[in-house]
Amino acid sequence: MSLSPPLVPKDGRxxxxxxxxxxxxxxxxxxxxxxxxxxEQMLRRWVxxxxxxxxxxxxxxxxxxxxxxxREELHQAEAAVESGKFDLVLTxxxxxxLRRARAIDFCEIAExxxxxxIAINDNVDTLQKRWxxxxxxxxxxxxxxxxxxxxxxxxxxxxxxxxxxxxxxPIYGYIKPPGAKxxxxxxxxxxxxLIYQHCFDLLESGASFSEVADYLNENEVPTxxxxxxxxxxxxxxxxxxxxxxxxxxxRRHERISRRKNSTGRYMSQKAPPEAxxxxxxxxxxxxxxxxxxxxxxxxAERNARxxxxxxxxxxxxxxxxxxxxxxxxxxxQCGVCGNIYVxxxxxxxxxxxxxxxxxxxxxNTAAVNGPLAARLISEAILAELDRxxxxxxxLIEALQQEIDTFDWPCRTTPSxxx
Numbered sequence: 001m002s003l004s005p006p007l008v009p010k011d012g013r014x015x016x017x018x019x020x021x022x023x024x025x026x027x028x029x030x031x032x033x034x035x036x037x038x039x040e041q042m043l044r045r046w047v048x049x050x051x052x053x054x055x056x057x058x059x060x061x062x063x064x065x066x067x068x069x070x071r072e073e074l075h076q077a078e079a080a081v082e083s084g085k086f087d088l089v090l091t092x093x094x095x096x097x098l099r100r101a102r103a104i105d106f107c108e109i110a111e112x113x114x115x116x117x118i119a120i121n122d123n124v125d126t127l128q129k130r131w132x133x134x135x136x137x138x139x140x141x142x143x144x145x146x147x148x149x150x151x152x153x154x155x156x157x158x159x160x161x162x163x164x165x166x167x168x169x170p171i172y173g174y175i176k177p178p179g180a181k182x183x184x185x186x187x188x189x190x191x192x193x194l195i196y197q198h199c200f201d202l203l204e205s206g207a208s209f210s211e212v213a214d215y216l217n218e219n220e221v222p223t224x225x226x227x228x229x230x231x232x233x234x235x236x237x238x239x240x241x242x243x244x245x246x247x248x249x250x251r252r253h254e255r256i257s258r259r260k261n262s263t264g265r266y267m268s269q270k271a272p273p274e275a276x277x278x279x280x281x282x283x284x285x286x287x288x289x290x291x292x293x294x295x296x297x298x299x300a301e302r303n304a305r306x307x308x309x310x311x312x313x314x315x316x317x318x319x320x321x322x323x324x325x326x327x328x329x330x331x332x333q334c335g336v337c338g339n340i341y342v343x344x345x346x347x348x349x350x351x352x353x354x355x356x357x358x359x360x361x362x363x364n365t366a367a368v369n370g371p372l373a374a375r376l377i378s379e380a381i382l383a384e385l386d387r388x389x390x391x392x393x394x395l396i397e398a399l400q401q402e403i404d405t406f407d408w409p410c411r412t413t414p415s416x417x418x
Contacts, residue, residue, distance in 0.1 A: 003050045005127055007087050010114065014056050018080055019043045020091040021061040022073065036061045043090050046120060051088075058086070066099040066142075067264035074098065081110045093121040094135060095142040099264070104135050161252045161277065169226030171240050173286060176225070183250065183281050195221055196246065196286045199237075204295050209237040217360075231360040242299075244278075247292040248285035252277040328352075328373055337362040343370060 009015045021039040040059055047055060060080070062073035077097065080086060089110055094103040097119075107117045107126050117126045122138035124131055160166045164183040170176045173192030177185055199212050213232040223232055224240075244251055253275040257266040287295075325343065329352060332341035339356035344367075352370050356362030385391050 007051060007116065009087055010084070014054060015051060015088065016056045016058070016086045017047060017051070017088045017090055018077070018086045019057060019059045019061075020073075020077055020089060020097050021059065022066060022096045023063050024065060036063075039092055039096070042092065043120075047090065065264065066095050066097075067146075067259065069098075069102065069262070069264045078106070078109070081106075081113055081115050084113045084115070086115050089115055089117045091117075091119050093142070094119045094124060094138050099142055099146070100139055101136075103139050104132065107131070107135055158252070158277070161250075161279070164279070164281075166252070170224065171226070171243060171245065172222060172224035174245070174284065183279070183284070186281075186284060188284065188286065193286055195219075199241065200287055200291065200295055203241070203299060209234045209241075212241075213237045229359045229361070233359065242296055244292070245284060246286040247289040248281050248283075249289075250279045250281055250284075326370065326374075328377065329370060332368065332373070334362060334364055336364040341368060 007015050019040060021036050021043070023035045023039075040061065044057065047057065058080070060073050060077050062071060064071045064073070068074075074097075077089075081089060089097075091097055094107075097103055098106055107124070110117045111126050118124065119135075119138065122134060124135045124138060157166055165181055167176065167181065167183065167186070170186065173189050173196060175187040175189055177187070180186065195216075199215070202212055202215065203209075213234055213236070216232040216237070221232070223229060223236065227236065229236065240246075253271050255268050256271040256275065257268050259266050328341070329343045330340050332352065333339070334341065334354040334356060337354065337356040339354055339362060341352040342355045342358070344351055344353050344358070350369050350371060351367040352373075353367050354362050354364050357365050
């Protein structure tokens with residue numbers, strides 16, 4: 001069966017085809033990585049049946065969510081299409097390239113570059129009439145399918161939570177037997193009850209989270225089966241002692257994930273109060289609920305002055321990923337343990353320390369001034385570049401070539417004078 005209308009190679013010699021394959025991220029358990037090879041073989045068979053063998057095939061395959069707009073494979077595909085070298089982009093369905101209306105944008109870019117796009121299962125062919133309508137319906141169908149799947153998973157998990165299931169990894173003091181899936185199977189460690197009672201006494205009498213962490217470490221209290229660090233820290237104490245499970249309350253929907261449409265990434269944020277679901281489990285109570293409420297209210301009042309945004313009322317770090325940090329933060333590497341250096345303290349944050357040392361896993365406590373390190377490293381790099389023969393001339397030439405070949409949106413050709 002031949003393709004209608006048939007493909008005509010741009011160079012007049014050989015048809016160049018770009019195959020795009022994608023599977024979801026491995027963490028969500030939806031698709032096997034082997035599916036990439038299955039997709040490629042299916043597309044190659046389609047090419048052999050509809051186009052022939054006198055073709056050159058390039059494959060771009062990868063793992064990741066189709067909603068993500070910052071995938072490296074997507075950037076490669078866009079660059080390949082914009083190069084104008086390919087006659088056809090072939091994929092199983094538009095969702096393998098992109099989700100949402102951005103898939104239509106991709107097809108229109110290919111159309112501008114004279115490259116045909118065919119999505120087999122979606123019946124999309126950019127050389128056919130009404131391809132935009134087919135692509136719109138396909139994108140809407142993929143989006144609705146994603147939402148239906150998400151709602152179905154959420155309903156299942158909500159039902160399991162309502163019936164005592166959906167257990168989280170336990171914190172210190174709770175014993176989860178192997179294979180346990182119900183809250184009735186969880187047990188309290190009797191020794192942990194006394195330790196929690198004493199620590200709440202310390203907090204109520206004015207002790208800080210750091211002092212409680214020192215007490216727990218001095219007495220060799222374990223950090224819990226799900227903790228990565230083997231030593232208590234200020235942050236860990238604050239997180240554990242604010243956990244309502246200590247008063248026997250299990251919670252669900254404290255946070256929700258929301259998609260940032262500009263990147264397709266999902267970000268965690270606090271859920272609205274009406275979304276919160278709670279279950280009271282009496283046999284898990286470590287601290288009496290009234291006392292837990294009183295002590296945590298006291299701690300909140302005591303630490304209110306250290307809260308971000310207390311002057312303007314707006315948290316300056318709201319909706320900002322934690323991985324975004326000023327260079328060289330999270331780039332310098334400890335020569336002792338290999339962990340990265342991170343900024344410490346509050347504004348103005350200048351000093352960096354080994355992240356392993358902050359978790360008591362490394363003895364290297366040497367601090368580095370971040371702004372000073374950035375300036376010295378930059379100066380050293382620039383000095384080395386200056387020593388390279390012909391570097392400046394080569395850089396200027398490369399920039400000029402890029403400027404000359406770039407398709408400027410507002411660039412006009414001057415008219416010839418008579």
